[in-house]
Amino acid sequence: MSRSPMRAFALAGALLLVLGLAACGSSSNSSSSGSAASNPAPPTQGKKGGDLKLLFAGEIDYIDPGATYYSGAFPMFQSIVRPLYGYLPDKTTVTPDLAASMPQISKDNKTVTVTIKKGIKFGPPVNREITAADVKYGIERSFKPKLTNGYVGTYFAHVIGFDQVSKGKALHASGITAKGKYSLQIKLDAPEGFTVAQALALPNSAPVPESYAAKFDATKDPAAYGTHQISSGPYMIKNNASGALTGYKAGKEIDLVRNPNWDPKTDFRPAYVNTMTIKENNTDTSTATRQILNGQSLISGDFQPAATDLKLALQKFPNQTKAAPPGGYRYIALNTKVKPFDDVNVRKAVIAASDRTALRLTRGGAVIGDVATHFIPPGFDGFDAAGGVKGFQGPEFDFMSNINGSMKVAQKYLAKAKEKIKGKTLLLVADNSDPGKSTAQVIQQQLQKLGFNVKARFVDHAAMYTKFCGVPKAQVAVCPNVGWFKDFYETGSMLNPTFNGKSIIPSGNVNWPQLNDPKVNSILDKTNSLSDPAQRTKGWVQADRDIVLDAPGIPWVWDKEYVVESKNVQGVINNYNAGWDLSFSSVK
Amino acid sequence: MSTGTGILQQEEEPAVAGAESTAEIAARSPLELFWRRLRSDKVALVALVVIVLLILTAIFAPLVTKIFGTPNPQATNAKALDSFGTPTGPSSIHPFGVDQLGRDVFSRVIYGARISLEVAFISTAVLLIVGIAFGLLAGYYRGWVDTLLSRGMDILLAFPILLFGIGLASACSLGNGCVPAHNFGVYLVIFGLVVMVALAVLGAVRMSRRTAGRGSLYAAGIVGLVIVALGLVSRFLTGKNTALIQPGLGVVIFVISITGWPYIARIIRGQVLSMREKEFVEAARSLGASNTRIIFREILPNLVAPIIVYATLVIPQNILYEAALSYLGVGVDPSQPSWGAMLADATPIFSTAWWFMLFPGLALLVTVLAFNLLGDGLQDALNPRTGK
Numbered sequence: 001m002s003r004s005p006m007r008a009f010a011l012a013g014a015l016l017l018v019l020g021l022a023a024c025g026s027s028s029n030s031s032s033s034g035s036a037a038s039n040p041a042p043p044t045q046g047k048k049g050g051d052l053k054l055l056f057a058g059e060i061d062y063i064d065p066g067a068t069y070y071s072g073a074f075p076m077f078q079s080i081v082r083p084l085y086g087y088l089p090d091k092t093t094v095t096p097d098l099a100a101s102m103p104q105i106s107k108d109n110k111t112v113t114v115t116i117k118k119g120i121k122f123g124p125p126v127n128r129e130i131t132a133a134d135v136k137y138g139i140e141r142s143f144k145p146k147l148t149n150g151y152v153g154t155y156f157a158h159v160i161g162f163d164q165v166s167k168g169k170a171l172h173a174s175g176i177t178a179k180g181k182y183s184l185q186i187k188l189d190a191p192e193g194f195t196v197a198q199a200l201a202l203p204n205s206a207p208v209p210e211s212y213a214a215k216f217d218a219t220k221d222p223a224a225y226g227t228h229q230i231s232s233g234p235y236m237i238k239n240n241a242s243g244a245l246t247g248y249k250a251g252k253e254i255d256l257v258r259n260p261n262w263d264p265k266t267d268f269r270p271a272y273v274n275t276m277t278i279k280e281n282n283t284d285t286s287t288a289t290r291q292i293l294n295g296q297s298l299i300s301g302d303f304q305p306a307a308t309d310l311k312l313a314l315q316k317f318p319n320q321t322k323a324a325p326p327g328g329y330r331y332i333a334l335n336t337k338v339k340p341f342d343d344v345n346v347r348k349a350v351i352a353a354s355d356r357t358a359l360r361l362t363r364g365g366a367v368i369g370d371v372a373t374h375f376i377p378p379g380f381d382g383f384d385a386a387g388g389v390k391g392f393q394g395p396e397f398d399f400m401s402n403i404n405g406s407m408k409v410a411q412k413y414l415a416k417a418k419e420k421i422k423g424k425t426l427l428l429v430a431d432n433s434d435p436g437k438s439t440a441q442v443i444q445q446q447l448q449k450l451g452f453n454v455k456a457r458f459v460d461h462a463a464m465y466t467k468f469c470g471v472p473k474a475q476v477a478v479c480p481n482v483g484w485f486k487d488f489y490e491t492g493s494m495l496n497p498t499f500n501g502k503s504i505i506p507s508g509n510v511n512w513p514q515l516n517d518p519k520v521n522s523i524l525d526k527t528n529s530l531s532d533p534a535q536r537t538k539g540w541v542q543a544d545r546d547i548v549l550d551a552p553g554i555p556w557v558w559d560k561e562y563v564v565e566s567k568n569v570q571g572v573i574n575n576y577n578a579g580w581d582l583s584f585s586s587v588k
Numbered sequence: 589m590s591t592g593t594g595i596l597q598q599e600e601e602p603a604v605a606g607a608e609s610t611a612e613i614a615a616r617s618p619l620e621l622f623w624r625r626l627r628s629d630k631v632a633l634v635a636l637v638v639i640v641l642l643i644l645t646a647i648f649a650p651l652v653t654k655i656f657g658t659p660n661p662q663a664t665n666a667k668a669l670d671s672f673g674t675p676t677g678p679s680s681i682h683p684f685g686v687d688q689l690g691r692d693v694f695s696r697v698i699y700g701a702r703i704s705l706e707v708a709f710i711s712t713a714v715l716l717i718v719g720i721a722f723g724l725l726a727g728y729y730r731g732w733v734d735t736l737l738s739r740g741m742d743i744l745l746a747f748p749i750l751l752f753g754i755g756l757a758s759a760c761s762l763g764n765g766c767v768p769a770h771n772f773g774v775y776l777v778i779f780g781l782v783v784m785v786a787l788a789v790l791g792a793v794r795m796s797r798r799t800a801g802r803g804s805l806y807a808a809g810i811v812g813l814v815i816v817a818l819g820l821v822s823r824f825l826t827g828k829n830t831a832l833i834q835p836g837l838g839v840v841i842f843v844i845s846i847t848g849w850p851y852i853a854r855i856i857r858g859q860v861l862s863m864r865e866k867e868f869v870e871a872a873r874s875l876g877a878s879n880t881r882i883i884f885r886e887i888l889p890n891l892v893a894p895i896i897v898y899a900t901l902v903i904p905q906n907i908l909y910e911a912a913l914s915y916l917g918v919g920v921d922p923s924q925p926s927w928g929a930m931l932a933d934a935t936p937i938f939s940t941a942w943w944f945m946l947f948p949g950l951a952l953l954v955t956v957l958a959f960n961l962l963g964d965g966l967q968d969a970l971n972p973r974t975g976k
């Protein structure tokens with residue numbers, strides 16, 4: 001993954017999950033079978049000590065845990081701060097981290113209560129015990145306009161008082177209260193408790209001591225607290241007695257050392273290595289990949305090896321190449337508001353004709369993951385109920401079932417279409433760099449074969465979103481390089497922002513197909529208000545089914561993330577990060 | 589881009605004048621002489637044959653691929669890729685292997701000749717016409733016309749060409765292109781009227797001082813009218829959303845032409861400056877020939893030699909320029925085969941797919957080399973005294 005476009009999105013006011021749609025291609029051992037979400041349990045033992053070096057292709061966007069939204073930065077923050085909840089490496093459900101137990105959600109789904117552990121201390125120089133008020137402040141400050149993390153608007157907008165803080169009119173959100181030293185209550189103005197509770201695994205719920213941080217937050221410099229941050233996890237960025245970071249050289253290097261106040265008895269993290277060094281801006285990922293594979297104590301930070309490097313890694317260094325399970329879907333959005341795609345039969349014909357294995361080859365072939373057949377990715381609740389890898393079955397899904405494409409089925413749907421498509425012009429806007437450019441050219445060919453006249457525009461990845469695909473007025477018919485990746489394991493977060501008609505906005509829109517089906521909208525809204533997990537899953541599967549039948553796009557891969565390590569590293573993958581878990585990895 | 593100053597220095601003496609004197613003795617036409625000299629230059633002949641073959645290949649590309657039985661250059665083929673999506677090398681079906689989308693490299697190299705030559709010839713023609721016109725005007729009329737045009741050229745020559753090209757090309761690659769025809773038409777009409785008035789005033793002043801004749805007034809009127817007419821065409825005879833600079837080939841041609849013409853204009857200007865003082869021009873003037881006649885009948889024919897030489901040298905430059913722009917991703921639509929774009933796509937996978945870079949690279953090398961060698965040969969043949 002080259003530098004994630006996160007920052008551009010945050011500025012555009014768009015939500016885009018922890019991801020790298022511009023990511024490099026990839027590949028590995030084939031996974032045609034069953035759920036691809038399996039990730040082996042972490043080894044129970046690791047050698048204590050040593051220094052682990054991470055090579056980053058880009059750089060960490062914001063050093064502040066309340067501001068960052070860079071997929072590469074999450075593993076680092078997971079080991080230097082403790083949010084309320086976290087994920088064990090091989091799990092897809094949350095585990096209490098700073099919290100003492102699972103969150104309590106009220107019957108009306110409008111109040112979330114969390115109790116936090118006693119006796120956990122901040123790192124130096126604050127050194128005191130962490131209380132519920134610190135968590136309250138950590139969450140509140142992440143709403144501030146100065147901290148452009150890009151996700152609070154999606155998951156925390158219904159917290160009472162969110163608007164005042166996000167518009168800069170208040171410093172505190174009245175909906176968040178600390179009840180005593182160890183209990184935190186979050187009140188919402190809509191039945192969104194379930195989603196908010198899941199979002200408490202994001203780094204903005206890590207505690208921040210207000211008395212220490214307020215003076216930094218009062219300044220205009222958005223990085224002020226970040227460069228003076230206080231650790232709560234097993235590691236900390238090297239700092240001096242006043243709290244100023246000495247181990248942070250922006251764009252170059254970040255040095256992590258152990259937090260002396262961290263107590264292993266309160267944490268599920270084993271924290272094996274003594275120190276970690278993050279080396280940023282290794283922009284040539286091909287060289288970085290080879291350095292890691294042939295070197296000592298190195299792991300890949302924020303990038304995936306490009307297709308050819310991955311082939312080399314898998315063939316020559318199979319034990320040093322690991323895959324994180326898929327955390328999202330890539331699809332080719334077909335704009336339901338642009339002729340002739342306003343006709344569902346035309347969209348179904350396009351899906352039926354598309355050779356999705358050919359599309360997948362542009363990112364590395366079968367090794368990168370299964371061809372997607374619906375919109376709930378492996379590892380999420382409801383994946384199996386939605387038919388797993390094969391997807392929904394039945395004659396009405398015939399347009400989706402053949403992943404190699406079928407002209408016969410396509411002709412069937414074209415015959416039902418209201419208009420002839422021959423010679424109709426489609427505007428396609430895609431990335432001007434690989435692998436996105438290649439994917440777009442393959443679908444361009446397939447559309448031309450069906451008889452469309454395709455007008456293709458190849459632009460910068462960020463411009464593709466901010467000027468074209470994310471702007472309904474641009475009327476782009478085909479967006480081949482879009483996808484949606486998780487912030488946490490909650491099925492609704494994979495469907496609601498992207499396919500609910502109510503989420504269509506004039507710019508920074510992520511409902512790229514502009515699907516606005518009243519039936520789908522009502523199922524999504526209803527399910528989102530439920531608090532019973534089983535009922536929710538049922539609702540999401542129903543919604544997934546209806547969305548597939550609406551044919552808003554061609555889902556073509558649930559791709560894994562590949563990472564590489566040196567021979568003497570025992571790296572552990574974390575499902576949630578779709579990358580390394582630094583607190584579980586060790587040096588042999 | 590070389591400035592062609594080498595040619596300038598070598599061309600002090602008009603080529604045809606030299607040829608004329610020989611013609612009296614041997615009774616051979618200048619063309620005949622030129623052909624005899626070129627024929628004896630084996631290297632140039634080979635280059636000429638290569639270029640002719642290349643042009644034929646470009647024109648008959650569909651036929652060539654049919655003969656070799658290779659697929660359509662735009663047809664992607666997942667079956668020609670291995671399970672990792674990496675391309676496969678030369679085989680009986682794909683003599684030059686395939687690219688990252690399974691497209692046949694042989695077909696793309698053949699069809700790539702079309703784009704390269706199309707861009708090279710069109711942009712060379714445009715920059716020659718513009719450059720020759722301005723060079724003639726500046727050199728012949730001198731004075732304020734020369735000052736105006738020469739300073740304009742100086743400004744263009746000071747542009748960082750490649751950066752300008754990339755910027756303009758990427759700006760014009762979005763949406764429908766740039767410079768909307770309707771708006772531009774309005775500006776052009778206004779500009780034309782301003783030019784007409786300004787030139788008329790200047791002409792009147794000069795006439796009152798008796799330094800210019802009535803002709804310059806007419807010329808001013810004609811120039812202004814042409815600009816106004818172009819503006820009206822652009823305003824009223826184009827589609828609603830038409831942009832003058834279209835994404836793709838249009839942008840590349842525009843960039844190359846706009847940045848390339850000052851070089852030839854300077855060369856022509858220099859030639860004209862020396863030639864307008866020559867006896868044959870003086871003679872024509874004393875016989876009462878008009879400026880137009882002197883420019884087109886007396887001076888221009890004597891510039892044919894440097895123009896031909898410069899054109900053959902600028903064509904390979906333009907081919908490379910197109911390749912560079914395509915390499916940087918601002919050229920033609922990526923589904924169209926362009927040698928430069930192929931090289932760019934091949935770079936990241938070079939370690940596993942050498943054929944993808946080798947063949948388009950060779951094609952580019954051979955083409956540019958052939959044009960350069962032919963250019964050298966033509967120069968020697970047209971200017972025997974500067975030869976070896």
